Amino acid sequence: MESLVKPLQDLVDKFRSLDGVGQKSAMRMAFSVLDMQDADAFSFAQAILDAKTKIGLCSVCQNISADTVCPICSSSTRDHSVVCVVEDYQAVLALEKVKEYNGVYHVLHGTISPMKGIGPDQLKIKELLERINNGEIQEIIVATNPTVSGEATAMYLSRLLKPLGVKVTRIANGLPVGADLEYADSVTLYRAIMGRHDI
Amino acid sequence: MESLVKPLQDLVDKFRSLDGVGQKSAMRMAFSVLDMQDADAFSFAQAILDAKTKIGLCSVCQNISADTVCPICSSSTRDHSVVCVVEDYQAVLALEKVKEYNGVYHVLHGTISPMKGIGPDQLKIKELLERINNGEIQEIIVATNPTVSGEATAMYLSRLLKPLGVKVTRIANGLPVGADLEYADSVTLYRAIMGRHDI
Numbered sequence: 001m002e003s004l005v006k007p008l009q010d011l012v013d014k015f016r017s018l019d020g021v022g023q024k025s026a027m028r029m030a031f032s033v034l035d036m037q038d039a040d041a042f043s044f045a046q047a048i049l050d051a052k053t054k055i056g057l058c059s060v061c062q063n064i065s066a067d068t069v070c071p072i073c074s075s076s077t078r079d080h081s082v083v084c085v086v087e088d089y090q091a092v093l094a095l096e097k098v099k100e101y102n103g104v105y106h107v108l109h110g111t112i113s114p115m116k117g118i119g120p121d122q123l124k125i126k127e128l129l130e131r132i133n134n135g136e137i138q139e140i141i142v143a144t145n146p147t148v149s150g151e152a153t154a155m156y157l158s159r160l161l162k163p164l165g166v167k168v169t170r171i172a173n174g175l176p177v178g179a180d181l182e183y184a185d186s187v188t189l190y191r192a193i194m195g196r197h198d199i
Numbered sequence: 200m201e202s203l204v205k206p207l208q209d210l211v212d213k214f215r216s217l218d219g220v221g222q223k224s225a226m227r228m229a230f231s232v233l234d235m236q237d238a239d240a241f242s243f244a245q246a247i248l249d250a251k252t253k254i255g256l257c258s259v260c261q262n263i264s265a266d267t268v269c270p271i272c273s274s275s276t277r278d279h280s281v282v283c284v285v286e287d288y289q290a291v292l293a294l295e296k297v298k299e300y301n302g303v304y305h306v307l308h309g310t311i312s313p314m315k316g317i318g319p320d321q322l323k324i325k326e327l328l329e330r331i332n333n334g335e336i337q338e339i340i341v342a343t344n345p346t347v348s349g350e351a352t353a354m355y356l357s358r359l360l361k362p363l364g365v366k367v368t369r370i371a372n373g374l375p376v377g378a379d380l381e382y383a384d385s386v387t388l389y390r391a392i393m394g395r396h397d398i
Contacts, residue, residue, distance in 0.1 A: 011250040019231040032218040041251040045244035051210040052240040
């Protein structure tokens with residue numbers, strides 16, 4: 001016997017298909033499942049099905065949500081005139097952790113990337129335009145990642161949205177807090193200098 | 200919204216319950232599931248259920264198996280007079296990869312560990328005794344890990360099995376191939392010297 005028993009191999013393959021999981025991790029996780037109580041394994045399987053069936057997209061901000069309109073979009077305490085445009089759900093989570101931003105969000109579900117065959121039509125840009133056309137929005141903060149495709153998407157959005165009379169801003173580049181100039185890359189340093197402000 | 204949507208949080212919790220999976224990995228995996236096609240997520244859930252329901256223990260060697268008797272125990276080309284006793288299924292996989300061992304196995308499913316409340320009765324030692332009583336076995340190679348509990352288990356098995364007239368051996372300790380004496384710990388070095396042989 002040189003290979004795993006079939007049902008175990010199948011499970012290892014499934015774990016391997018997850019983002020960032022290698023052979024050894026997948027094996028370890030599959031063995032964890034074998035060691036589980038039957039009820040725990042059953043509820044694990046059910047959690048996967050529930051996540052797929054019960055989670056959809058918020059009809060307003062396109063963030064993942066268990067409701068038609070997500071808690072942020074339906075909140076009366078948030079400022080619905082400021083929309084922070086992000087690449088994905090993880091970015092919303094990161095920004096919410098800061099607890100300082102009180103506007104709402106719009107999730108693009110990716111960035112423009114010709115290499116991957118992703119153009120503006122594959123992103124939730126049409127839905128953003130609809131929100132702007134509805135009139136309430138005054139400022140769009142483009143918070144895509146400071147990567148090549150994130151910057152390209154920010155540039156695209158800026159050109160698309162400015163003619164609509166909405167203020168378009170971009171999150172700042174610079175040194176992360178606690179960083180050391182010695183180890184900063186030159187593009188970041190350049191942007192930190194260009195973005196200098198009075199103290 | 201400071202927390203994840205409920206079905207997603209549930210799934211993250213399930214991944215976290217797996218051996219060696221932390222919060223960030225669990226989140227990444229849960230997002231992978233969300234990004235899956237529905238059919239893939241369904242077959243993932245099914246694979247978990249299959250692994251739990253279709254895999255049992257081989258009635259002879261106690262290794263995990265999809266059949267009543269595993270392929271190794273039912274093989275006619277293997278030497279059934281030599282039994283290699285290991286802690287877990289992973290050890291069988293590791294030894295099978297070597298492709299040099301032609302005997303059979305016995306999986307203890309753990310080691311004696313008073314700290315964890317595991318005594319000989321919780322291990323598959325009774326089943327090993329039954330195999331020995333059936334008469335065919337001539338040598339038991341104790342291949343538990345060279346850890347405190349693995350050594351204790353090896354010692355226990357040696358004392359238990361030798362009076363039964365079966366030869367009991369232990370896998371060798373020493374320097375791993377490719378190692379550097381400079382970085383070897385002193386217990387390993389001591390055992391490497393004690394275990395020296397003619398060349």
